[in-house]
Amino acid sequence: MNPIYNFSAGPAGLPKAVMAVAQKEFINWNCMGRSVMEISHRSKEFIEVAQCAERNLRELLNVPDNYKVLFCQGGARAQFAALPMNLLGKSSKACYVDGGYWAHSAIEEARKYCTVQVIDAKTTVDGKAATTAASTWQIDEDAAYVHYCPNETIDGIEINDLPVTDKPIVADMSSTILSRQIDVSKFGVIYAGAQKNVGPAGITLVIVRDDLLDLATDALPSTLSYKLLDAKDSMYNTPPTYAWYLSGLVFKWLKSIGGVVEIEKRNRNKAAALYQAIDELPFYKNDVHVDNRSLMNVPFQLAKPELDGLFLQQAEEKGLVALKGHRAVGGMRASIYNAMPEEGVAALVQFMHDFAEQHSDS
Amino acid sequence: MNPIYNFSAGPAGLPKAVMAVAQKEFINWNCMGRSVMEISHRSKEFIEVAQCAERNLRELLNVPDNYKVLFCQGGARAQFAALPMNLLGKSSKACYVDGGYWAHSAIEEARKYCTVQVIDAKTTVDGKAATTAASTWQIDEDAAYVHYCPNETIDGIEINDLPVTDKPIVADMSSTILSRQIDVSKFGVIYAGAQKNVGPAGITLVIVRDDLLDLATDALPSTLSYKLLDAKDSMYNTPPTYAWYLSGLVFKWLKSIGGVVEIEKRNRNKAAALYQAIDELPFYKNDVHVDNRSLMNVPFQLAKPELDGLFLQQAEEKGLVALKGHRAVGGMRASIYNAMPEEGVAALVQFMHDFAEQHSDS
Numbered sequence A, B: 001m002n003p004i005y006n007f008s009a010g011p012a013g014l015p016k017a018v019m020a021v022a023q024k025e026f027i028n029w030n031c032m033g034r035s036v037m038e039i040s041h042r043s044k045e046f047i048e049v050a051q052c053a054e055r056n057l058r059e060l061l062n063v064p065d066n067y068k069v070l071f072c073q074g075g076a077r078a079q080f081a082a083l084p085m086n087l088l089g090k091s092s093k094a095c096y097v098d099g100g101y102w103a104h105s106a107i108e109e110a111r112k113y114c115t116v117q118v119i120d121a122k123t124t125v126d127g128k129a130a131t132t133a134a135s136t137w138q139i140d141e142d143a144a145y146v147h148y149c150p151n152e153t154i155d156g157i158e159i160n161d162l163p164v165t166d167k168p169i170v171a172d173m174s175s176t177i178l179s180r181q182i183d184v185s186k187f188g189v190i191y192a193g194a195q196k197n198v199g200p201a202g203i204t205l206v207i208v209r210d211d212l213l214d215l216a217t218d219a220l221p222s223t224l225s226y227k228l229l230d231a232k233d234s235m236y237n238t239p240p241t242y243a244w245y246l247s248g249l250v251f252k253w254l255k256s257i258g259g260v261v262e263i264e265k266r267n268r269n270k271a272a273a274l275y276q277a278i279d280e281l282p283f284y285k286n287d288v289h290v291d292n293r294s295l296m297n298v299p300f301q302l303a304k305p306e307l308d309g310l311f312l313q314q315a316e317e318k319g320l321v322a323l324k325g326h327r328a329v330g331g332m333r334a335s336i337y338n339a340m341p342e343e344g345v346a347a348l349v350q351f352m353h354d355f356a357e358q359h360s361d362s
Helices: A016-024 A044-061 A075-087 A101-110 A226-231 A241-256 A259-280 A305-317 A342-359 B016-024 B044-061 B075-087 B101-110 B226-231 B241-256 B259-280 B305-317 B342-359
Strands: A067-072 A093-098 A115-120 A122-125 A128-131 A146-148 A169-172 A189-193 A204-209 A297-302 A332-335 B067-072 B093-098 B115-120 B122-125 B128-131 B146-148 B169-172 B189-193 B204-209 B297-302 B332-335
Touching (some): A075 A169, A075 A189, A093 A101, A101 A169, A204 A226, B044 B259, B075 B169, B075 B189, B075 B226, B093 B101
Parallel strands (some): A093 A146
Antiparallel strands (some): A067 A204
C-alpha cells in the first residue's frame, strides 16, 4: 500500500511522528494509567503540558515578553467577534483589508460591533488574481486597529506585505502560523485556528500585545475576553485539553526538526516544486499572480475539467488524498501545511506528470 | 497492577471500551489511512459521524422532533453568555435559581445582558446543605426564561424538582446529562459541557426547542447563535471534530449497554453504595441533606482531616485516583459519572472500610 499523503485544507493532516506518540500513550499517558484527556486541567500534570506548549510556541515564534499567548475555544470565527469587542476601546471604527473569503467573513462579523472601513485589496495583474500594494491602503485615522488575513485558503492568495500604519495590526494567521518566520512585534494580535498548522480542530491561538488587554467592552462574553483568559492562564473554564496536548506535541516536533527556520525552508521547497510542475505542464494552470501565490494552499485546474473526477480517483489510488478544490473554485487544491512532507509533494508532482502525459492531446 | 478507577470531576474518565476503539483506529480510521481528526468536517465520512452522533443522542434522550441538537464550542461558560443573548427577545429580565457555584456563575454572566431575578434556593435542613422546594420559587412575570443547574458538582447538591412555570426552563446539565432519564419536553434549553458524561473537553451540547430560535439579539457573536448553528448543522465553522467523534463513540457505547435506563440503574447503585459506606462508617461524613445528595459527585470528609493526604496516597496506590475534593470544600470528592463502573465504586467502598478500620480510635 502506498503511504497516504493528506492534502486536506483543514482539518489537516498532523505530523506522523506526533500521531504515533499520541496513539502509543492514548490510554496510558505519563504512566498514569489513563489518557491525558481524562485528567483535570488543574492537575499539576496537565498544567505542565499547558505551560510547556506555551513555552515552545514562544520559542518557535520568538514571541516577545510583552505579548500574551492564549489558548481559546471557538475557532477563528469566534475571534471575528472577539476582536472588535476586545479592541475597539472608545473607537467605533476598525479598518479591514479585504483580500478574499476569510477576510470578508471577518468584516461581516465586525459590522455587528462597529463601523468597518473596508479596503478592497483584490485586483488582477496580467489576468491573474492579485492584491494591491499595502503602501496604497489609506487607513482611516479613527480606526482602532487594522485587520487582514495574510493567506486566503480558498483562492490560494497571499498578501506578503504588512499594512503601513501605526495602529495595531491584527492578523488571521489560521493557515500560515508556524509555516514561516514572522516578526511578532509588528502585530497587535495574531490569531489562528489550530486545524491547519497547529493541531486538531477545537483550539485557537491568540497572541496579543499586553497593552491591548484593557480595551474590552462590558458586554463581552467572558469566554472571549483576552484579559480574563490571560489572568486565568487560558483556564477560565475547562479548556480543550486534548487539543492543547496535541498542539504541544506538534510544537515539540517542530522544534525537533529545526524549528520555523527549517520548516519554512521545506515549505518553500514544497511550494516551488508544485508551482513548477503547474507552470511547466500545459495540462495544469493556477490563476494566482506569482507574487501572491500561497505557500500553503495551491489551487490548480486541469486543462480538461471533465477529467477532474478521474484525476481525483487515480490520485487517491496512489495515496494522494483530499485534493478536491473548494466548491467555490472547483478544480484541485493541494494544501501543503507543515505536516506535509516533501516526499508527499514529490509524489503529487510525479502523479501530475504521469496524468498529464496520459491525457494531453499532443 | 490494580486497574485504575478515575474519580475525576472533569475532565472525567471515558468508558474504557470507547478509549480502546479510539486508540485502535487513531491513525487509520474507517480504513482511510489517517485519523478522523485529519479529515474535512465537510467530507461525507465526517458528516456521517456527526449525524450518527446526533441520531444516537436523540434516541438516548428521546429528544422530541421540535427540539434542535447543537454541537458547540466554548464550554458551558460560553453558554452562560449565549443564553441571554439568544433567549431574551424583547424582555430585559431572566430568572435564575441559585443553588450553588455553577448557578451563581451563570447569574454573574447573565447580568452583563439583562436584569436577573435571583431566587436563592440554598438552605439547610437538619444542619445539612439543602435546597428549597421549587413550589416556593416565585418567578417574575416578565422573566424571559428560568435558569437552574440541577447538579452542583463542587458541593454535591442536586435539585430534584423542576421550576414551576410556563416560561422556558433552561438547565445546565453539564454534570447530569445522560446519567438518568429526563423528559426533554419540559425544557426550553438543555446544555452541557461534554467533559463529564459525554466526551472530552472542548465540545458542548445544546438541545433547544425550535420556537426559541428566533429571539436572538443582533449583537450575538455568530458562533454562539443557536439559529445559525442549527441552520448550518453545527458546522457554521470548523467544529471540534475529534471531540464530536469521541462523543459519538460514547453514545454508541451507552446504547450498547442498554441506554439511559440501564446507566441510571447503575448510577443509582453506585451512589447508594457510596453513601451507604459514608453513613455506616462514623469515620466519614457527607454534609448534604439526603434529599439533595448528588448522584454524580459525592463529597465526603474524614473524621480526621489530618489524614486526608494519607487517604489520597493510599487510595492512589490502589488505583483509586482523583479523589481530592474541590479546594473550596476540602476533603474528598468521588465523581461517579457514567464511565465509572460499579466495580470502581465497590473498590472505593472497600478501601474506605479498610482505611477507617486502621485509623478509627475505637
